Amino acid sequence: MEEIIKKVIECAAMVYEVDESEITPETDIREDLSAQSIKVIAFVGGLEEAFGVVIDFAEAGELITIADFANKVKEMM
Amino acid sequence: MNAIEKIYEKARADKQRICIPECTNEIMMRAACKVSKEQIADVIFIGKPDEIQAVADTQGLNLSGIRIVDIEDAVYKEDVLDRYIATGKAILGRGSIAARMKQPIYMALVMEAAGDADCTIAGLDATTGTVIMAASSIIGMAEGIATASMFFAAEFKNFDGKENCFIAMSDGGVNVEPSPEQLAGIAIATCNTFQALKGDEARCAMLSFSTLGSGKGPSVDKVVRAKEIANELRPDLKIDGEFQVDAALRERVAKKKVQRESEVAGKANVLIFPNIEACNIGTKFIQMVSDCRVYGPILQGFRLPVCDCSRSDTEDILFNNIASTCVLASYEKQ
Secondary structure: OHHHHHHHHHHHHHHHHOOOHHHHOOOEHHHHEEEEOHHHHHHOOOOOOOOOOOHHHHHHOOOHHHHHHHHHHHHHO | OOOOHHHHHHHHHOOEEEOOOOOOOHHHHHHHHHHHOOOEEEEEEOOOOHHHHHHHHOOOOOOOOOOOOOOOOOOHHHHHHHHHHHHOOOOHHHHHHHHOOOOOOHHHHHHHHHHOOOEEEOOOOOOHHHHHHHHHHOOOOOOOOOEEEEEEEEEEEEEEEEEEEEEEEEEEOOOOOOHHHHHHHHHHHHHHHHHHHOOOOOOOEEEEEOOOOOOOHHHHHHHHHHHHHHHHOOOEEEEEEEEEEHHHOOHHHHHHHOOOOOOOOOOOOEEOOOOHHHHHHHHHHHHHOOOEEEEEEEEEEEEEEEOOOOOOOOHHHHHHHHHHHHHHHHHOOO
8 A cells, every 4th residue: 555655646746746745645635736627637647547547537526635546546456 | 680590600601510429318319410400510429329329219310411430439449549649639648548438428529639520519418527527638728728617698688778788707607716817717718709609809807896996805806816817818808807797887887987998898798707606696697687598508718619518408508509619619710
């Protein structure tokens, strides 16, 4: 799980253009990073490329934190 | 000739290709067949051909003249995806797009983005959220526009002495509390949609409870900043404010309240509300208390036209929205 969280943080840092050190598993992607839907789409797309999964956008809309996304990725793998 | 008749005329004069991913919905199929028969657009159905034909048979509809794209045609799917990726405008990776193309709405949008269609209409079965996310992830936003928004217009037989007065409004459907950047994008997108449909120059008022500083507060500051951003991004558009709605629409009020030159005050034909509450209440109130003809809502702000219809739309409303979307597609090519 640690490895998944690390990769999810890497992906978020790239999409939201912030340093990885500023992101933790508790980071709220919309409140703390950006509420723009186009950013969430790019983030989901990045996770799909990195992990070889497909995450439904409607389901992604219900995920809040980095840890939520990591759990979703683990479930889909 | 009223505005909708002019829209039909424009659609026929430059026929566009529209993708219909929800073609097995009976109401959508009836509207699309009428569009095809009346030469408003070249219609493309996306789905399983046998299922599409079965619905047509039960409805007694003739599908001649309508192109049917088989959602399971792997060769075409691969080809159109290759061409979409080659445009350099794909937002998601190839694997992510290919997986989503099993859904007709994504197939339709990839076809549009690759140039095999000019516009898409969906939302009779899918939610607005689904349509927005699909369009955002495949088509992407237009330059300088940060968010999708809903265009709505009303045509009044007589308003303030003006006959067939057509007034556009936004955004009463997507952005709850838009930022100044988002509000500027909503204004620009609404001007574009207005000009495409009406053919007249937009005069866009950024609405507030304040006219040029008569009121104070964060919501006024937001509207002022949005107006500045919109003017910087599109100096060619007439966008002004902040104005109260009476100063925006009535010349005699504008003369009193707007003590400077303005090409918009008193003669606005596009109204941008500060948030979703104001616009949603305002547009519904107008429909309830006046005898006006309503246009939209039309989803706007994407790089290419995508129409999100309401799940309660009738055949006639869909017909009009398809015609409007095709006119928008034609305008954006010019």
